[in-house]
Amino acid sequence: MLFLGFDTEIKFRFNRQSPLVAFHVVLTCLVLIPVQGMENSFLRRTCQLTSHTGQAGEGYFSTSGQQLVFQSEREVDNPFSQIYTLDLKTDKYHRISTGKGKATCAFFHPTGSRILFASNHHDSQTAEDQGAEAKLHSSFWERKYSSVYDENMEIYTANRSGQELRRLTNHVGYDAQGTYSPNGEHIVFCSFRSAYPIDQLSEENQKRFKVNPSYFGEIYLMRYDGSKVQRLTYQPGYDGGPFFSPDGKKIIWQRFDYEGLTSDIFTMDLDGKNQQQVTRFESMSWAPYFHPSGEYIIFASNKLSFANFELFLVDTEGQRQPVRVTYNQRFDGLPVFSPEGNKLCWTSNRTNSGESQLFLADWNHRSARQALLNSTKESPHSFQPNITESDLLSQVKFLASDNLAGRMTGTAGTQKAAEYISEYLKQIGLQPLSDSFLQPFEFTSGVKVTPSNNFFELHLANSVDRLTTGISYQPLSFTANRTVSGEVVFAGYGLLAPEEGFNSYQDLDVRGKIVLIFRYAPKSVSIGRHQQLNQYMSLPYKAMVARKQGAKALLVATGPISPDSGTLVPLEFDTNLTSGIVSVSINGQVANHMFALAGKNIKSVQQQIEIERPSAATHFEIPGLRVKISTNVDRIIGKDQNVIGLLPGQIDEYVMVGAHYDHIGKGDFRTLTKNEKEGDIHNGADDNASGTAAVLEIAHAMSGNQKRGILFSFWSGEELGFIGSTHFAENPLIDLSKIVAYINLDMVGKLRNDRLLLQGVGSSPHWTQLIKKHNDKAAFQLTLSDNPYLPTDAVTFYTRKIPVINLFTGGHQNYNRPEDDSETLNYGGLQRISQFSADIISDLADLNARLPYTEVKGNLAFVSDLDILHIELGMSMNYSANDVVGIKVSRVHIGSPAERAGIKNGDVIVELAGRRITHVYHYTYAVDSLKIGKGTTIVVNRGGEQMSFRILPIGKK
Numbered sequence: 007m008l009f010l011g012f013d014t015e016i017k018f019r020f021n022r023q024s025p026l027v028a029f030h031v032v033l034t035c036l037v038l039i040p041v042q043g044m045e046n047s048f049l050r051r052t053c054q055l056t057s058h059t060g061q062a063g064e065g066y067f068s069t070s071g072q073q074l075v076f077q078s079e080r081e082v083d084n085p086f087s088q089i090y091t092l093d094l095k096t097d098k099y100h101r102i103s104t105g106k107g108k109a110t111c112a113f114f115h116p117t118g119s120r121i122l123f124a125s126n127h128h129d130s131q132t133a134e135d136q137g138a139e140a141k142l143h144s145s146f147w148e149r150k151y152s153s154v155y156d157e158n159m160e161i162y163t164a165n166r167s168g169q170e171l172r173r174l175t176n177h178v179g180y181d182a183q184g185t186y187s188p189n190g191e192h193i194v195f196c197s198f199r200s201a202y203p204i205d206q207l208s209e210e211n212q213k214r215f216k217v218n219p220s221y222f223g224e225i226y227l228m229r230y231d232g233s234k235v236q237r238l239t240y241q242p243g244y245d246g247g248p249f250f251s252p253d254g255k256k257i258i259w260q261r262f263d264y265e266g267l268t269s270d271i272f273t274m275d276l277d278g279k280n281q282q283q284v285t286r287f288e289s290m291s292w293a294p295y296f297h298p299s300g301e302y303i304i305f306a307s308n309k310l311s312f313a314n315f316e317l318f319l320v321d322t323e324g325q326r327q328p329v330r331v332t333y334n335q336r337f338d339g340l341p342v343f344s345p346e347g348n349k350l351c352w353t354s355n356r357t358n359s360g361e362s363q364l365f366l367a368d369w370n371h372r373s374a375r376q377a378l379l380n381s382t383k384e385s386p387h388s389f390q391p392n393i394t395e396s397d398l399l400s401q402v403k404f405l406a407s408d409n410l411a412g413r414m415t416g417t418a419g420t421q422k423a424a425e426y427i428s429e430y431l432k433q434i435g436l437q438p439l440s441d442s443f444l445q446p447f448e449f450t451s452g453v454k455v456t457p458s459n460n461f462f463e464l465h466l467a468n469s470v471d472r473l474t475t476g477i478s479y480q481p482l483s484f485t486a487n488r489t490v491s492g493e494v495v496f497a498g499y500g501l502l503a504p505e506e507g508f509n510s511y512q513d514l515d516v517r518g519k520i521v522l523i524f525r526y527a528p529k530s531v532s533i534g535r536h537q538q539l540n541q542y543m544s545l546p547y548k549a550m551v552a553r554k555q556g557a558k559a560l561l562v563a564t565g566p567i568s569p570d571s572g573t574l575v576p577l578e579f580d581t582n583l584t585s586g587i588v589s590v591s592i593n594g595q596v597a598n599h600m601f602a603l604a605g606k607n608i609k610s611v612q613q614q615i616e617i618e619r620p621s622a623a624t625h626f627e628i629p630g631l632r633v634k635i636s637t638n639v640d641r642i643i644g645k646d647q648n649v650i651g652l653l654p655g656q657i658d659e660y661v662m663v664g665a666h667y668d669h670i671g672k673g674d675f676r677t678l679t680k681n682e683k684e685g686d687i688h689n690g691a692d693d694n695a696s697g698t699a700a701v702l703e704i705a706h707a708m709s710g711n712q713k714r715g716i717l718f719s720f721w722s723g724e725e726l727g728f729i730g731s732t733h734f735a736e737n738p739l740i741d742l743s744k745i746v747a748y749i750n751l752d753m754v755g756k757l758r759n760d761r762l763l764l765q766g767v768g769s770s771p772h773w774t775q776l777i778k779k780h781n782d783k784a785a786f787q788l789t790l791s792d793n794p795y796l797p798t799d800a801v802t803f804y805t806r807k808i809p810v811i812n813l814f815t816g817g818h819q820n821y822n823r824p825e826d827d828s829e830t831l832n833y834g835g836l837q838r839i840s841q842f843s844a845d846i847i848s849d850l851a852d853l854n855a856r857l858p859y860t861e862v863k864g865n866l867a868f869v870s871d872l873d874i875l876h877i878e879l880g881m882s883m884n885y886s887a888n889d890v891v892g893i894k895v896s897r898v899h900i901g902s903p904a905e906r907a908g909i910k911n912g913d914v915i916v917e918l919a920g921r922r923i924t925h926v927y928h929y930t931y932a933v934d935s936l937k938i939g940k941g942t943t944i945v946v947n948r949g950g951e952q953m954s955f956r957i958l959p960i961g962k963k
Contacts, residue, residue, distance in 0.1 A: 063353035124182035174232030238278030401699035414671025416644030436651030451644025517556030665697030666724030696755030757835025768792025805897030
């Protein structure tokens with residue numbers, strides 16, 4: 007929704023829809039054609055609505071269809087456009103805007119009571135700008151362009167008389183192009199605010215802003231009163247001209263490419279998700295507007311020639327070729343349907359003077375539907391044998407679509423992704439390593455509770471009450487499976503934090519008893535103190551503490567002054583195995599009953615504990631109560647698959663390139679979103695649809711006549727701890743010793759300022775030279791990191807003595823959040839990274855000698871889910887092993903404390919520092935309790951025999 011002015015000899019002044027500041031085109035010869043006959047298929051009784059001297063355009067209907075609101079340059083003392091209404095019955099005009107400065111982009115509220123528009127009349131420079139503009143108008147032929155994206159443009163509303171003016175936006179940067187939702191509750195608009203302050207932009211973007219500020223235009227949503235502003239688009243390049251769909255569920259807009267030369271029509275949900283490209287018209291397609299039926303879209307495009315904009319139709323899914331509506335050879339644009347869908351209003355310069363004016367015609371809906379049905383279907387995307395931006399975009403859009411639901415390991419989403427990848431490898435001629443491109447594997451995906459196999463009984467002197475599973479109580483996911491009974495004793499928050507001077511069990515004997523505790527930790531303390539105690543409030547840790555104190559079972563209640571008061575702890579999967587103690591959550595009603603038996607008020611007790619005096623921690627027995635509990639939680643075995651294809655070579659050696667294709671579904675415990683978007687699909691466009699798409703495109707681009715074979719691998723289960731790549735390494739489909747190098751691409755879709763990080767370079771002395779050789783052409787700003795112990799699948803192969811590198815464009819604000827969508831990636835950068843990787847892989851495949859492997863020694867900071875710990879033992883752990891009790895050592899690092907102690911690959915740790923280890927949390931807290939430089943005992947199971955060693959922890963660097 008942006009006014010395009012057209013003066014004599016076809017002068018284009020793009021104000022709102024085009025990414026260009028403005029441009030003028032002079033045609034030396036115009037051949038006028040009899041347009042009426044050619045347009046009769048869709049348009050009848052075409053008439054010119056406005057004829058006042060000066061340009062007019064961008065008209066939008068009121069809900070009744072009886073009025074239009076539009077903009078026009080008709081004020082005697084102001085050369086800029088202002089906002090007017092036109093009564094279609096009486097032909098009467100009324101100005102809505104103030105008459106000062108510039109006003110543009112008007113739209114009726116659905117009730118018809120108010121009108122939305124943008125204006126800069128509040129700017130103190132408006133009078134001076136009006137004078138300067140008047141001089142430019144008088145010297146038109148010398149004028150080359152003018153800025154229409156005023157940084158002082160803000161959005162206002164007024165009543166139908168132009169009174170009761172209300173300002174809705176107040177942000178430096180162009181704010182305009184606002185339209186109401188059908189219910190009037192929301193406004194969608196375009197803003198350049200993300201570019202400000204300009205001096206904080208990169209040097210490259212500052213230059214870009216001077217040439218084309220619309221590059222920074224993005225779509226925003228806000229409430230009708232200007233509150234709750236939410237940014238919806240993040241793609242480089244201009245996004246503008248937004249409107250709502252007739253049902254209010256979608257937003258339609260045009261998106262320009264990186265250079266601002268072509269644009270296409272897109273739709274998205276109101277939260278910015280599910281962005282879908284409607285047109286692929288290879289032209290400047292813009293000004294989209296839905297027909298009220300919701301069946302099709304009308305838009306303007308210069309498909310025929312640069313200066314000739316015509317109107318076209320396209321179906322809402324973009325499945326058929328657009329259909330031409332107008333035949334003017336000048337300009338037709340900014341089309342709008344009447345509310346009933348039987349009339350079309352648009353802006354055109356088909357006037358005698360050549361000035362743009364509003365036109366109105368009857369619209370033939372039936373003919374439009376038939377024309378689209380007869381139109382040729384769009385062919386599916388045709389992938390090219392070289393690496394292109396459009397191919398990468400197509401790959402990422404599929405992998406990061408809502409249809410795959412975030413690609414959580416073991417779900418239908420990863421199944422669809424694996425099928426897609428497998429079919430693509432087949433189509434481009436790769437070979438499977440077995441009878442299929444798929445390598446299946448099993449993993450522990452969750453836990454389930456069968457109520458008939460669990461019970462919880464309250465035994466009093468004269469009664470036995472059995473609680474309802476899932477309502478009054480719930481086994482916790484890490485519970486041991488057994489039956490216990492005993493007396494109940496309350497132990498506050500159940501915290502044991504010796505370093506912080508906090509012990510809920512001080513002077514309390516819980517041996518042989520069932521311990522009742524509050525969830526969380528005291529919060530009515532200083533921020534620093536709260537952070538200290540938070541390190542110890544995990545429920546698996548509390549269960550381990552209770553077990554170490556001699557308790558039979560642990561009962562957890564969410565206290566009345568805690569978040570989610572009185573609710574059960576959700577049955578969430580906590581990775582592996584058991585805490586070694588029966589662990590159960592009880593609801594508020596059951597907890598209140600227990601406290602009442604002890605003559606206590608639960609809220610008063612929690613408030614007293616909140617004072618945080620550990621030396622006098624509140625604890626007491628529940629007299630007369632015995633509890634009998636039986637828990638039986640089943641581990642759920644999930645299934646998923648890796649996808650692996652081979653491009654054969656001439657010798658029995660291979661270069662492997664890989665990426666993980668799984669993500670985190672709807673977020674679960676790994677999401678970094680803590681707001682109303684919790685539970686939304688996390689599409690993982692950068693993490694790691696970007697790397698997956700890159701590997702697919704590299705595979706397609708390879709010629710196939712290289713010396714060594716190339717393995718293209720796609721892993722699932724990376725987000726759960728490298729499950730897929732570890733399964734391949736432990737169950738290889740090809741001799742691992744034949745793999746000369748592994749190249750991993752993980753999160754490579756966010757190239758910024760040409761900065762690319764290559765990790766693991768220290769795994770071979772030849773990496774640096776090889777990388778720099780190919781970067782002479784690629785011209786990245788490289789950062790090379792030697793550390794091969796990385797939180798990616800690359801570590802799986804390095805620990806098997808294979809040189810590795812990992813390509814990474816860095817973290818960002820969308821990481822592990824629902825906003826990591828396909829439209830946010832830099833596809834130009836992704837194309838360059840893919841080509842750079844392909845060049846390195848081709849070189850590796852043809853080298854005469856193998857790439858030598860370097861054993862990285864010293865204090866290794868292996869980054870994993872334990873990377874918050876300050877202690878380094880030097881072991882990579884396999885948390886997905888289902889057939890062991892303990893934690894399996896996947897790889898012992900060279901020169902590490904573990905190697906010096908005598909630990910070997912495949913050992914299963916069952917005890918560390920006197921703590922029994924059956925769960926990842928046990929291992930975490932055991933490691934966290936160690937002291938740097940102070941030896942401790944580690945017990946492992948090796949081939950069925952338990953062996954004890956002394957290990958000397960070191961500090962991480």
